[in-house]
Amino acid sequence: MLDADFFRRWMTVAAASIDREADRLTALDSAIGDADHGSNLQRGFRAVAAAVDKDAPDTPGGVLTLAGRQLISTVGGASGPLYGTLLRRTGKALGDATEVDLEQLAEGLRAGVDGLMTLGGAAPGDKTMLDALVPAVEALGNGFAAARAAAEEGAVATVPLQARKGRASYLGERSIGHQDPGATSSALLIAALEEAAGTAEG
Ligand code: ADP
Ligand code: MG
DSSP states (O other), X not given: OEEHHHHHHHHHHHHHHHHHHHHHXXXXXXXXXXXXXXXXXXHHHHHHHHHHHHHOOSSHHHHHHXXXXXXXXXXXXXXXXXXXXXXXXXXHHHTTXXXXXXXXXXXXXXXXXXXXXXXXXXXXXXXXXXXXXXXXXXXXXXXXXXXXXXXXXXXXXXXXXXXXXXXXXXXXXXXXXXXXXHHHHHHHHHHHHHHHHTSSOO
């Protein structure tokens, strides 16, 4: 079972991973965007890590709701409200349970992804974070390692796509041939689940 401690570890590990990869995320965003994705998420996830450490909510839903709120209030770019909505909606779906299992987490994340899709109006194949998140959530029933692999594959699979949402879509066909920064950060977020679990098992 996954308790509030696990979800706090997830957010802390994600923040550390985004810190390490911030330059790479910004470089990807400089190719098809405005070169701020790394710094946007670094600012946001540092605030998330600090908040979940300080307030230490005692339910999984409480941790994710707080994390989502932090992202929305600290990140100026499109990715802040999008990731913030993902985490907040997921947190809301998990409710007041003190522990959740993998299937409940997958179901919660599906609700979160639905919220992200409603807010951003994008679908899989539009070259966005959804191209990593949707396959990851589908694979999550098979464990964290399977979800990580699916997210990484999904991120790489954005390279040949033409962007249809967000800033990269302004480039039209010139967005083809570059990996989407948001799909890349989504793969980091999903990989952090496995690291937080400490094993490859669900
Ligand atoms: P901004 O585009 O405002 O500079 P970021 O650079 O932080 O924001 O984030 C860009 C990423 O956000 C993109 O790579 C893409 O994955 C994601 N994104 C942008 N618009 C949407 C959308 N409508 N739906 C889903 N994801 C989106
Ligand atoms: Mg940007």
